[in-house]
Amino acid sequence: MTERRYSFPNAAFTSCIFNQSLDTFLRTLPASFVILTDENVFNANPGLFAEKETVVIPAGEENKVQSTVDSIIEKLLQADIDKTSYLVGVGGGVVTDMAGYVASVYKRGMHLALFPTSILAMVDASLGGKNGVDVGMYKNMVGTVYQPEYIVFDFQFLNSLPEEEWVNGFAEIIKHACICDLSLFELLEQTTLHNIRQDPTWVASLIERNVEIKMGIVTRDEFEKADRKLLNFGHTLGHAIEKLHHIPHGHAISVGMVAACTLSEKINGLHFSESKRIISLLTKYHLPVDIETDYSRVFEVLKRDKKREGKHIHFVLLDKIGAAHAEPVSLDFLQQHLKDLV
Amino acid sequence: MTERRYSFPNAAFTSCIFNQSLDTFLRTLPASFVILTDENVFNANPGLFAEKETVVIPAGEENKVQSTVDSIIEKLLQADIDKTSYLVGVGGGVVTDMAGYVASVYKRGMHLALFPTSILAMVDASLGGKNGVDVGMYKNMVGTVYQPEYIVFDFQFLNSLPEEEWVNGFAEIIKHACICDLSLFELLEQTTLHNIRQDPTWVASLIERNVEIKMGIVTRDEFEKADRKLLNFGHTLGHAIEKLHHIPHGHAISVGMVAACTLSEKINGLHFSESKRIISLLTKYHLPVDIETDYSRVFEVLKRDKKREGKHIHFVLLDKIGAAHAEPVSLDFLQQHLKDLV
Numbered sequence: 083m084t085e086r087r088y089s090f091p092n093a094a095f096t097s098c099i100f101n102q103s104l105d106t107f108l109r110t111l112p113a114s115f116v117i118l119t120d121e122n123v124f125n126a127n128p129g130l131f132a133e134k135e136t137v138v139i140p141a142g143e144e145n146k147v148q149s150t151v152d153s154i155i156e157k158l159l160q161a162d163i164d165k166t167s168y169l170v171g172v173g174g175g176v177v178t179d180m181a182g183y184v185a186s187v188y189k190r191g192m193h194l195a196l197f198p199t200s201i202l203a204m205v206d207a208s209l210g211g212k213n214g215v216d217v218g219m220y221k222n223m224v225g226t227v228y229q230p231e232y233i234v235f236d237f238q239f240l241n242s243l244p245e246e247e248w249v250n251g252f253a254e255i256i257k258h259a260c261i262c263d264l265s266l267f268e269l270l271e272q273t274t275l276h277n278i279r280q281d282p283t284w285v286a287s288l289i290e291r292n293v294e295i296k297m298g299i300v301t302r303d304e305f306e307k308a309d310r311k312l313l314n315f316g317h318t319l320g321h322a323i324e325k326l327h328h329i330p331h332g333h334a335i336s337v338g339m340v341a342a343c344t345l346s347e348k349i350n351g352l353h354f355s356e357s358k359r360i361i362s363l364l365t366k367y368h369l370p371v372d373i374e375t376d377y378s379r380v381f382e383v384l385k386r387d388k389k390r391e392g393k394h395i396h397f398v399l400l401d402k403i404g405a406a407h408a409e410p411v412s413l414d415f416l417q418q419h420l421k422d423l424v
Numbered sequence: 425m426t427e428r429r430y431s432f433p434n435a436a437f438t439s440c441i442f443n444q445s446l447d448t449f450l451r452t453l454p455a456s457f458v459i460l461t462d463e464n465v466f467n468a469n470p471g472l473f474a475e476k477e478t479v480v481i482p483a484g485e486e487n488k489v490q491s492t493v494d495s496i497i498e499k500l501l502q503a504d505i506d507k508t509s510y511l512v513g514v515g516g517g518v519v520t521d522m523a524g525y526v527a528s529v530y531k532r533g534m535h536l537a538l539f540p541t542s543i544l545a546m547v548d549a550s551l552g553g554k555n556g557v558d559v560g561m562y563k564n565m566v567g568t569v570y571q572p573e574y575i576v577f578d579f580q581f582l583n584s585l586p587e588e589e590w591v592n593g594f595a596e597i598i599k600h601a602c603i604c605d606l607s608l609f610e611l612l613e614q615t616t617l618h619n620i621r622q623d624p625t626w627v628a629s630l631i632e633r634n635v636e637i638k639m640g641i642v643t644r645d646e647f648e649k650a651d652r653k654l655l656n657f658g659h660t661l662g663h664a665i666e667k668l669h670h671i672p673h674g675h676a677i678s679v680g681m682v683a684a685c686t687l688s689e690k691i692n693g694l695h696f697s698e699s700k701r702i703i704s705l706l707t708k709y710h711l712p713v714d715i716e717t718d719y720s721r722v723f724e725v726l727k728r729d730k731k732r733e734g735k736h737i738h739f740v741l742l743d744k745i746g747a748a749h750a751e752p753v754s755l756d757f758l759q760q761h762l763k764d765l766v
Contacts, residue, residue, distance in 0.1 A: 388531040
């Protein structure tokens with residue numbers, strides 16, 4: 083077990099604990115707790131939740147909605163959970179988002195610990211405190227920024243993770259490499275997903291490196307005034323595509339990253355050879371790089387993006403592999419060029 | 425117009441602007457806005473909202489629920505409101521609570537300005553960032569602490585405020601006097617509600633004094649680790665009674681304050697002459713000091729109070745008029761003595 087503690091400017095902190103089981107973690111927790119998980123994780127790990135107060139929600143992004151939040155809150159009230167208890171979210175990104183949101187509003191804020199069980203949740207969703215609830219077609223329209231006190235990584239969970247979930251998670255790893263870590267990008271170019279999966283030490287160190295990247299960014303800029311924006315690389319068009327086509331998050335942001343590369347070529351002079359390298363890497367990790375879509379519907383969803391300010395959307399553009407910046411791009415420009423992007 | 429700026433430790437600030445109209449305020453606002461108000465305020469001030477983007481909710485505490493939040497969010501999305509806009513809550517405590525909560529979760533946080541129109545909202549509900557949504561029998565079970573950037577006071581609104589709303593608001597003013605301002609208590613003893621209402625200058629200075637009291641406390645202790653707890657004087661039993669009997673908030677906390685005085689006599693040695701003075705003052709301001717109730721049901725609601733921690737509830741006890749402290753009181757003790765309290 084190793085522990086890394088990240089401090090936020092307002093004196094909050096998040097402790098990342100690597101290689102610890104849920105049972106060991108819960109034994110050391112200094113207060114009572116209630117677990118939140120989904121049906122998939124619950125059914126796949128029957129012994130894990132025995133004799134622990136557990137709220138189980140249905141699995142899947144389509145359940146990341148207010149009615150699920152309402153039902154969790156009702157169960158917490160029925161179980162007389164007070165605000166000094168920990169809500170421990172055990173699962174993928176949907177569970178960690180729901181746990182974060184519920185913990186932030188239940189009795190105006192209860193303690194929160196996260197236990198990500200997928201690559202995506204380990205390198206992205208569980209980190210940095212952002213949570214979200216979808217409203218209709220629009221992702222994360224409601225949410226808060228609420229830091230977990232603990233994020234616990236038990237890499238054993240990855241043993242049973244299906245292939246498509248590995249692919250899904252690597253989209254965010256490649257994103258990190260693109261925006262700020264050229265040497266990680268090169269490392270990924272030199273190996274394959276198959277090779278990485280064969281080597282648990284490799285997997286653990288890769289995840290720890292990505293935790294370090296994201297926590298470094300979010301502790302410097304918790305409320306997305308500056309560098310945290312960069313983590314949205316690929317996510318603006320990605321979210322629109324995800325909602326319209328109901329494809330996995332990683333697939334959608336892979337397509338979104340390619341679109342953002344094309345936009346970076348147009349606006350920012352990104353060299354096309356850099357885009358090509360990114361497309362090759364995404365393809366190598368089994369991620370899609372384009373999609374047949376209805377451009378007018380993509381634009382309709384895009385207009386309602388959280389990052390829109392008036393007639394502009396803050397878009398993350400790549401300068402080169404390993405360096406990016408955010409700048410406002412006009413909706414008109416996007417509408418005009420959307421066909422060339424995806 | 426006078427402006428007083430209060431700073432929070434995390435660099436957030438709230439600017440309290442006294443004697444300014446809604447129109448003047450909105451003209452100076454540096455961004456676009458959408459107004460949230462209720463049917464009563466909307467219908468009573470027909471000209472005020474003309475040609476302004478306005479979301480109107482039904483009036484009354486029974487609408488301080490999640491379904492109202494959902495409908496507000498839907499309307500904000502339909503109107504394409506982005507997170508750089510201000511949500512401007514114009515109304516009493518229900519509206520300022522709903523505005524605060526929605527602003528804190530809409531797109532993970534939009535700008536917030538409050539425009540309290542009742543005494544209660546001016547001296548209490550709009551101040552300090554706490555908001556809440558009721559769940560079933562339980563008040564404010566869901567909520568956040570989210571500071572408005574502006575709180576604007578237009579005392580003109582009080583001209584049409586009904587008598588019972590004045591009485592309602594004075595419960596919180598007397599609460600402030602009890603916990604930390606003996607000279608305010610004496611001032612209130614020496615006059616009457618009728619006299620105060622005759623004199624707009626008196627009213628304005630009384631409200632400003634109460635704003636100063638509450639903002640002083642909440643800026644020193646935003647997250648209720650210490651002195652902010654004192655503002656809950658009368659509110660623990662008060663909330664239970666409010667929910668069970670559907671009586672106005674001020675009436676309920678008046679009964680709650682008398683109960684807390686009796687408890688303070690038992691636990692804390694508060695002299696009974698102090699309780700008697702408080703009962704006299706509440707009565708003088710037309711507030712009830714007892715109620716016929718079902719003790720077992722009061723206890724059931726009490727058990728689910730947000731301030732419960734395990735087998736205790738943090739209760740605010742009076743040392744003397746003008747001085748109070750919070751301490752954990754066991755649920756067993758409360759159950760046993762409930763009949764003597766209310």
